[in-house]
Amino acid sequence: MSLQSSEITPKELYFNRRRFLGATAGALAFGALPASGAKVNPLDQAGPMHNLTGEQPNARNMVTTYNNFYEFGTHHEDPAHNAPAWKPPANWTISLEGEVAKPKTLDLDAILKLAPVEERIYRHRCVEAWSLVIPWVGIPLSALLKQAEPTGNAKYVAFESYYDPHQMLSSRAAGIRFPYVEGLRLNEAMHPLTLLAVGVYGESLPNQNGAPVRLVVPWKYGFKGIKSITRIRFVRDQPPTTWNVKWGEAYGFYSNVNPNRDHPGWSQRREQRLGGGLFGQGTSINTQMFNGYRAQVAGLYSGMDLLRYY
Numbered sequence: 001m002s003l004q005s006s007e008i009t010p011k012e013l014y015f016n017r018r019r020f021l022g023a024t025a026g027a028l029a030f031g032a033l034p035a036s037g038a039k040v041n042p043l044d045q046a047g048p049m050h051n052l053t054g055e056q057p058n059a060r061n062m063v064t065t066y067n068n069f070y071e072f073g074t075h076h077e078d079p080a081h082n083a084p085a086w087k088p089p090a091n092w093t094i095s096l097e098g099e100v101a102k103p104k105t106l107d108l109d110a111i112l113k114l115a116p117v118e119e120r121i122y123r124h125r126c127v128e129a130w131s132l133v134i135p136w137v138g139i140p141l142s143a144l145l146k147q148a149e150p151t152g153n154a155k156y157v158a159f160e161s162y163y164d165p166h167q168m169l170s171s172r173a174a175g176i177r178f179p180y181v182e183g184l185r186l187n188e189a190m191h192p193l194t195l196l197a198v199g200v201y202g203e204s205l206p207n208q209n210g211a212p213v214r215l216v217v218p219w220k221y222g223f224k225g226i227k228s229i230t231r232i233r234f235v236r237d238q239p240p241t242t243w244n245v246k247w248g249e250a251y252g253f254y255s256n257v258n259p260n261r262d263h264p265g266w267s268q269r270r271e272q273r274l275g276g277g278l279f280g281q282g283t284s285i286n287t288q289m290f291n292g293y294r295a296q297v298a299g300l301y302s303g304m305d306l307l308r309y310y
């Protein structure tokens, strides 16, 4: 299937410093090479931006200061205060393990060469019923997963975040188990909308948004978008996931955005789209099935009772 891009957003809608369509990428397209020895930032070569929402992205300031990253605090403002001091290991790698023909460990440079780096604007619907519109930069996760050549036994993909107890909260203080883990069914992980993000707003990910590399699954609640990934395992059985272990009735394995399946504590029918309004409190809007990506992803769940497999 191909991605339905509702439009290519005019660059002024996004940021006046969206360099790639203007300076850098244009120059590269016309054959001008960077000065010899200069390292080209793959983010500078991102192709045209695809807006998969038809909506205008939130202001950068909102997306980088209103976060969930329990390793750096349990309040929305905490990660922007605490995460910037964190020094991720210099040579970040992701290992591919488990039910694969070719287990391997790749560093970020290698990962960014696997597919053209893209910019995609997605809706981001947190399970807490707020939402944002975010311009990510990354590659399809499938490009990375294929490298390991998953065997026929690989039915699910399990992800693990980096965890350093000396620089991050304890599990006890955060109230969830660390390292943070997440999981997808293999065909969800291979879906072309599933993004391995390395940037946002045309720049590398700020620590609070999951530096240097995180998952974005736009038709699922935000907590499926595991941050600061170091390890990916292909497995036979549905893997444990952090929020499901914490409270299964509230946080299902699938966690597809579904206005018909309430959280035990609140309705999921509507969401607060943050950013607008007199005080930046946003506006209340209807939540869409699969967060508005029904046409692209409903086929993954045909025949499944989505109130049972929530």
Ligand SMILES: Nc1nc2c(c(=O)[nH]1)N[C@H]1C(S)=C(S)[C@@H](COP(=O)(O)O)O[C@H]1N2
Binding pocket: 063, 066, 067, 068, 069, 070, 071, 124, 125, 126, 127, 161, 180, 208, 209, 210, 221, 222, 223, 224, 225, 226, 227, 228
């Ligand atoms: N490792 C880790 N990943 C995580 C979380 C977390 O606490 N730890 N929070 C999740 C939740 S609940 C959401 S809504 C998104 C938030 O991403 P953002 O801060 O970039 O908007 O990250 C998800 N990924």
Ligand SMILES: [Mo]
Binding pocket: 068, 125, 126, 127, 128, 221, 222, 223
């Ligand atoms: Mo969330």
